[in-house]
Amino acid sequence: MEDLFAGWEAPMVRACLQGRMGRVQTLGKDCALASIGDFCFLAGEPSLELITAADAPILVPGSAGWEALIWEVLGERAVPFTRYATRREPENFRRDRLIHFTRSLPHGFAIHPIGREIYFTLMEKEWAWDLCGCFADASDFLERGLGFVVTQGGMLVAGASSYAACDGAIEIEIDTRPDFRRLGLASACGARLILECLTRGIYPGWDAHDRRSLALAEKLGYRLDHPYTAYWVEEKVRDKRDLNIN
Numbered sequence: 001m002e003d004l005f006a007g008w009e010a011p012m013v014r015a016c017l018q019g020r021m022g023r024v025q026t027l028g029k030d031c032a033l034a035s036i037g038d039f040c041f042l043a044g045e046p047s048l049e050l051i052t053a054a055d056a057p058i059l060v061p062g063s064a065g066w067e068a069l070i071w072e073v074l075g076e077r078a079v080p081f082t083r084y085a086t087r088r089e090p091e092n093f094r095r096d097r098l099i100h101f102t103r104s105l106p107h108g109f110a111i112h113p114i115g116r117e118i119y120f121t122l123m124e125k126e127w128a129w130d131l132c133g134c135f136a137d138a139s140d141f142l143e144r145g146l147g148f149v150v151t152q153g154g155m156l157v158a159g160a161s162s163y164a165a166c167d168g169a170i171e172i173e174i175d176t177r178p179d180f181r182r183l184g185l186a187s188a189c190g191a192r193l194i195l196e197c198l199t200r201g202i203y204p205g206w207d208a209h210d211r212r213s214l215a216l217a218e219k220l221g222y223r224l225d226h227p228y229t230a231y232w233v234e235e236k237v238r239d240k241r242d243l244n245i246n
Contacts, residue, residue: 004030005032009205010205011170011171011203012171015171017034021165021166022034025053027049033054035054039056043062048073051073057232061230061231078231083209085207086224086225087224088206102192102195109185111150111151111192114149114159121156127178128156128177131159132161146196148196152180157176158186159189161173161193168201170203172194172204
Protein backbone atom coordinates (compact mmCIF):
# COMPACT_ATOMS: atom_id res chain seq x y z
CA MET A 1 0.00 0.00 0.00
CA GLU A 2 2.89 2.36 0.66
CA ASP A 3 3.88 2.01 -3.00
CA LEU A 4 0.33 2.67 -4.21
CA PHE A 5 0.15 5.87 -2.15
CA ALA A 6 3.70 7.03 -2.90
CA GLY A 7 3.76 10.83 -3.00
CA TRP A 8 0.63 11.21 -0.86
CA GLU A 9 2.06 12.95 2.20
CA ALA A 10 -1.19 14.28 3.68
CA PRO A 11 -1.55 13.28 7.35
CA MET A 12 -5.04 11.99 6.53
CA VAL A 13 -3.59 9.38 4.16
CA ARG A 14 -0.67 8.56 6.45
CA ALA A 15 -3.06 8.00 9.38
CA CYS A 16 -4.96 5.41 7.33
CA LEU A 17 -1.79 3.64 6.14
CA GLN A 18 -0.43 3.49 9.70
CA GLY A 19 -3.68 1.98 10.97
CA ARG A 20 -4.16 4.93 13.31
CA MET A 21 -7.50 6.12 11.97
CA GLY A 22 -9.92 5.48 9.13
CA ARG A 23 -9.61 2.39 6.96
CA VAL A 24 -7.84 1.09 3.88
CA GLN A 25 -9.53 -1.19 1.37
CA THR A 26 -7.51 -2.94 -1.33
CA LEU A 27 -8.41 -4.81 -4.49
CA GLY A 28 -5.57 -7.19 -5.17
CA LYS A 29 -2.19 -5.49 -5.26
CA ASP A 30 -3.00 -2.87 -7.85
CA CYS A 31 -5.42 -0.41 -6.26
CA ALA A 32 -6.55 0.85 -2.88
CA LEU A 33 -8.93 3.24 -1.15
CA ALA A 34 -8.04 5.14 2.02
CA SER A 35 -11.12 6.47 3.78
CA ILE A 36 -11.22 8.87 6.74
CA GLY A 37 -13.98 11.23 7.82
CA ASP A 38 -15.42 12.93 4.74
CA PHE A 39 -12.59 11.79 2.44
CA CYS A 40 -11.85 8.81 0.20
CA PHE A 41 -8.41 8.78 -1.47
CA LEU A 42 -8.18 6.54 -4.56
CA ALA A 43 -4.78 5.16 -5.58
CA GLY A 44 -3.30 2.71 -8.07
CA GLU A 45 -5.19 1.29 -11.04
CA PRO A 46 -8.72 2.72 -11.42
CA SER A 47 -11.36 0.35 -10.05
CA LEU A 48 -15.13 0.43 -10.50
CA GLU A 49 -15.52 -1.66 -7.34
CA LEU A 50 -13.59 0.79 -5.16
CA ILE A 51 -15.48 3.82 -6.47
CA THR A 52 -18.69 2.01 -5.59
CA ALA A 53 -17.27 1.13 -2.15
CA ALA A 54 -16.28 4.76 -1.41
CA ASP A 55 -18.62 5.81 1.40
CA ALA A 56 -17.56 9.42 2.00
CA PRO A 57 -18.71 12.50 0.07
CA ILE A 58 -15.27 13.79 -1.04
CA LEU A 59 -13.43 11.61 -3.56
CA VAL A 60 -9.77 12.42 -4.24
CA PRO A 61 -8.54 10.66 -7.40
CA GLY A 62 -4.90 9.67 -7.66
CA SER A 63 -4.73 9.93 -11.46
CA ALA A 64 -6.55 11.06 -14.59
CA GLY A 65 -7.71 7.47 -15.00
CA TRP A 66 -9.55 7.64 -11.69
CA GLU A 67 -11.15 10.94 -12.72
CA ALA A 68 -12.40 9.44 -15.97
CA LEU A 69 -13.88 6.46 -14.14
CA ILE A 70 -15.57 8.70 -11.56
CA TRP A 71 -17.26 10.54 -14.42
CA GLU A 72 -18.21 7.25 -16.10
CA VAL A 73 -19.68 5.73 -12.94
CA LEU A 74 -21.22 8.74 -11.18
CA GLY A 75 -21.74 11.26 -13.96
CA GLU A 76 -23.30 14.54 -12.83
CA ARG A 77 -23.72 13.18 -9.30
CA ALA A 78 -19.99 13.84 -8.83
CA VAL A 79 -19.40 17.60 -8.68
CA PRO A 80 -15.77 18.64 -9.27
CA PHE A 81 -14.21 21.35 -7.14
CA THR A 82 -10.71 22.63 -6.47
CA ARG A 83 -8.79 22.02 -3.24
CA TYR A 84 -5.34 23.44 -2.46
CA ALA A 85 -2.40 21.46 -1.10
CA THR A 86 -0.02 23.64 0.90
CA ARG A 87 3.54 23.26 2.07
CA ARG A 88 5.18 24.39 5.27
CA GLU A 89 8.46 26.20 4.91
CA PRO A 90 10.01 26.53 8.40
CA GLU A 91 11.35 30.02 7.77
CA ASN A 92 7.82 31.25 7.03
CA PHE A 93 6.48 30.17 10.41
CA ARG A 94 7.42 33.24 12.41
CA ARG A 95 6.67 32.64 16.07
CA ASP A 96 6.36 36.36 16.79
CA ARG A 97 3.70 36.73 14.09
CA LEU A 98 1.80 33.66 15.29
CA ILE A 99 1.92 34.92 18.89
CA HIS A 100 0.58 38.27 17.68
CA PHE A 101 -2.47 36.54 16.17
CA THR A 102 -3.17 34.66 19.41
CA ARG A 103 -3.11 37.96 21.31
CA SER A 104 -5.34 39.79 18.84
CA LEU A 105 -8.64 38.35 20.04
CA PRO A 106 -11.42 40.89 20.60
CA HIS A 107 -12.16 41.82 24.20
CA GLY A 108 -14.11 39.14 26.04
CA PHE A 109 -12.76 36.18 24.05
CA ALA A 110 -10.26 33.59 25.29
CA ILE A 111 -8.39 30.52 23.99
CA HIS A 112 -8.46 27.17 25.80
CA PRO A 113 -7.05 23.70 25.03
CA ILE A 114 -9.59 21.01 24.19
CA GLY A 115 -10.05 18.82 27.26
CA ARG A 116 -12.61 16.12 28.03
CA GLU A 117 -15.48 18.46 28.89
CA ILE A 118 -14.90 20.66 25.84
CA TYR A 119 -14.65 17.54 23.64
CA PHE A 120 -18.17 16.44 24.58
CA THR A 121 -19.54 19.95 24.09
CA LEU A 122 -17.99 20.17 20.60
CA MET A 123 -19.44 16.81 19.61
CA GLU A 124 -22.94 18.13 20.32
CA LYS A 125 -22.58 21.03 17.89
CA GLU A 126 -23.02 20.51 14.16
CA TRP A 127 -20.69 23.36 13.19
CA ALA A 128 -17.89 21.98 15.42
CA TRP A 129 -18.19 18.21 14.89
CA ASP A 130 -15.23 17.96 12.49
CA LEU A 131 -12.86 19.34 15.14
CA CYS A 132 -12.83 15.99 16.97
CA GLY A 133 -15.24 13.74 15.11
CA CYS A 134 -12.76 11.48 13.33
CA PHE A 135 -11.47 10.12 16.64
CA ALA A 136 -13.08 7.06 18.20
CA ASP A 137 -14.02 8.77 21.46
CA ALA A 138 -12.85 11.33 24.03
CA SER A 139 -10.04 9.14 25.32
CA ASP A 140 -8.74 8.59 21.80
CA PHE A 141 -8.72 12.32 21.10
CA LEU A 142 -7.06 13.21 24.40
CA GLU A 143 -4.36 10.61 23.77
CA ARG A 144 -3.55 11.38 20.12
CA GLY A 145 -5.37 14.57 19.16
CA LEU A 146 -4.56 18.22 19.76
CA GLY A 147 -6.69 21.32 19.61
CA PHE A 148 -7.81 24.68 20.99
CA VAL A 149 -11.09 26.55 21.14
CA VAL A 150 -12.13 30.18 21.44
CA THR A 151 -14.81 31.00 23.99
CA GLN A 152 -16.89 34.06 24.83
CA GLY A 153 -18.44 34.02 28.27
CA GLY A 154 -18.03 30.27 28.45
CA MET A 155 -19.67 29.72 25.05
CA LEU A 156 -17.67 27.88 22.35
CA VAL A 157 -17.49 29.97 19.19
CA ALA A 158 -14.45 28.71 17.20
CA GLY A 159 -11.81 26.02 17.22
CA ALA A 160 -8.65 24.68 15.60
CA SER A 161 -7.92 21.01 16.02
CA SER A 162 -6.56 17.80 14.50
CA TYR A 163 -8.96 16.38 11.92
CA ALA A 164 -6.56 13.44 11.68
CA ALA A 165 -3.38 12.40 13.47
CA CYS A 166 -0.52 10.14 12.40
CA ASP A 167 3.05 9.62 13.60
CA GLY A 168 4.60 13.09 13.89
CA ALA A 169 1.84 15.03 12.12
CA ILE A 170 -1.75 16.23 12.24
CA GLU A 171 -4.20 17.54 9.64
CA ILE A 172 -5.54 20.90 10.80
CA GLU A 173 -9.28 21.58 10.93
CA ILE A 174 -10.58 25.06 11.71
CA ASP A 175 -14.24 25.93 12.25
CA THR A 176 -16.07 29.02 13.47
CA ARG A 177 -19.68 29.36 14.48
CA PRO A 178 -21.34 31.17 11.53
CA ASP A 179 -22.46 34.19 13.56
CA PHE A 180 -18.93 34.76 14.93
CA ARG A 181 -16.99 34.81 11.66
CA ARG A 182 -14.78 37.69 10.47
CA LEU A 183 -13.58 38.52 13.99
CA GLY A 184 -10.11 37.01 13.69
CA LEU A 185 -11.04 33.97 15.78
CA ALA A 186 -9.87 31.42 13.18
CA SER A 187 -6.50 33.19 12.90
CA ALA A 188 -6.06 33.24 16.66
CA CYS A 189 -6.85 29.61 17.41
CA GLY A 190 -5.12 28.41 14.23
CA ALA A 191 -1.95 30.24 15.24
CA ARG A 192 -2.19 28.79 18.75
CA LEU A 193 -2.43 25.25 17.37
CA ILE A 194 0.53 25.76 15.02
CA LEU A 195 2.64 27.13 17.88
CA GLU A 196 1.85 24.05 19.94
CA CYS A 197 2.79 21.80 17.02
CA LEU A 198 6.12 23.60 16.63
CA THR A 199 6.81 23.19 20.34
CA ARG A 200 6.07 19.46 20.21
CA GLY A 201 7.88 18.82 16.93
CA ILE A 202 4.64 17.88 15.13
CA TYR A 203 4.05 18.70 11.47
CA PRO A 204 0.84 20.77 11.13
CA GLY A 205 -0.55 19.73 7.75
CA TRP A 206 -3.06 22.02 6.04
CA ASP A 207 -5.06 20.96 2.98
CA ALA A 208 -7.29 23.90 2.04
CA HIS A 209 -10.92 23.23 1.12
CA ASP A 210 -11.31 26.49 -0.81
CA ARG A 211 -9.63 29.84 -1.47
CA ARG A 212 -10.82 31.26 1.85
CA SER A 213 -9.08 28.42 3.68
CA LEU A 214 -5.99 28.89 1.50
CA ALA A 215 -5.90 32.63 2.32
CA LEU A 216 -5.98 31.85 6.03
CA ALA A 217 -3.23 29.25 5.63
CA GLU A 218 -1.01 31.73 3.79
CA LYS A 219 -1.70 34.36 6.45
CA LEU A 220 -0.36 31.93 9.08
CA GLY A 221 2.78 31.02 7.15
CA TYR A 222 1.96 28.30 4.60
CA ARG A 223 2.62 28.44 0.87
CA LEU A 224 0.54 27.01 -1.94
CA ASP A 225 2.01 23.77 -3.24
CA HIS A 226 -0.54 22.92 -5.93
CA PRO A 227 -4.28 22.98 -6.61
CA TYR A 228 -6.00 19.69 -7.36
CA THR A 229 -9.46 18.45 -8.31
CA ALA A 230 -11.66 16.55 -5.89
CA TYR A 231 -15.28 15.42 -6.32
CA TRP A 232 -18.24 16.03 -4.05
CA VAL A 233 -20.83 13.22 -4.13
CA GLU A 234 -23.97 14.28 -2.28
CA GLU A 235 -25.44 10.77 -2.14
CA LYS A 236 -22.46 9.59 -0.10
CA VAL A 237 -23.00 12.07 2.72
CA ARG A 238 -23.42 10.18 5.98
CA ASP A 239 -24.94 11.11 9.32
CA LYS A 240 -21.75 11.96 11.21
CA ARG A 241 -23.24 10.78 14.49
CA ASP A 242 -23.41 7.26 13.03
CA LEU A 243 -19.82 7.17 11.75
CA ASN A 244 -17.54 4.46 13.11
CA ILE A 245 -14.14 5.71 12.02
CA ASN A 246 -11.90 3.16 13.74
